[in-house]
Amino acid sequence: MNDDVKWMVERQIPHLRRYALALTRNLDQADDLVQDTLERALKKRHLWRRTGSLRSWLFRILYRTYVDNRRRWRPERMAADPALIDAFASQPPDQEHRVEYTNIAHALDQLPDEQREIVLLTAVEGMAYDEIADVLSIPIGTVRSRLSRGREALRRFRSHTEGAAPLRRVK
Template identity: 50%
Template sequence: MWGVNAVDIEAEIPRLRRYARALTREAVAADDLVQDTLERAWGRLHLWRRGSNLRAWLFTILHNLHANQVRAAKARPELTTLTEWEVSGSRRPEQEDGLKVRGLAQALAVLPEEQRQVVLLGGLEDMTYEQVAEVLGIPIGTVMSRLSRGRERLRRLLAGEEQPVVARGLE
């Protein structure tokens, strides 16, 4: 009908989940975001332009839904729970290899949202500069500069050359 079918959209779900998980930092919230994205995409499939990049269109929907959720969440207080492992300060022995991944996740969390989005889309999702620019609705030059600054900051954080500083309001 529109040149795209459920199989085409379904093929993008793993990428959407990965990006949503990186944005929300929570599996359940990420799954909800992906479900909302797919629901919106399917309901508005008639707006997708044949011949355009389906993946970029889906990521744009996901990005916009996440931005709306972030804006709405600022009006609500956030409740935080600590796991038994966080309270005791100990770590699970089987997670030795996961410490590097956790360090990267923590370093990504410190990046400004604009840089984090570009690093995740360009690095994690292997999108081109053009695709990232399309998803985020920004010029390619802005993508390039944010990616450069974000990668450099990640390098400094992971090398221990810079101490993570959480932006005000995120503490």
């Protein structure tokens, strides 16, 4: 891998860390996952032939690394910990926002892995559905159906936890 490609890989590290954190809910584990991803990418660099985007290739490696070691990375159900939310929320949360973050973190925890992984790629990374299909190596129809079920489950869960109060936008 020449320096130019390494430079572009480095640009993706923050995004890889963000998705890894969303998957593992633990920054140390997320950084271990990214580390393994980078090492795999270097070993498999000959497989990237500019036939797809560099981002998709890296996320595909990260996802497969995560799946291969799912037991190792298994979330500890700590996403709703207020301290974790305070540490990683993009803005210092006041009490109202902390409740919202706690609710959405709890709701994500309830999703089956195959739905949560897709919801996170969509919401956190803003990936197109076809790119998600490429990253996860599944048909795009499966992406859509899992996303639909995941979204609906999140709505139900949040509606349940927030009662009749209308949802409000963070920003």
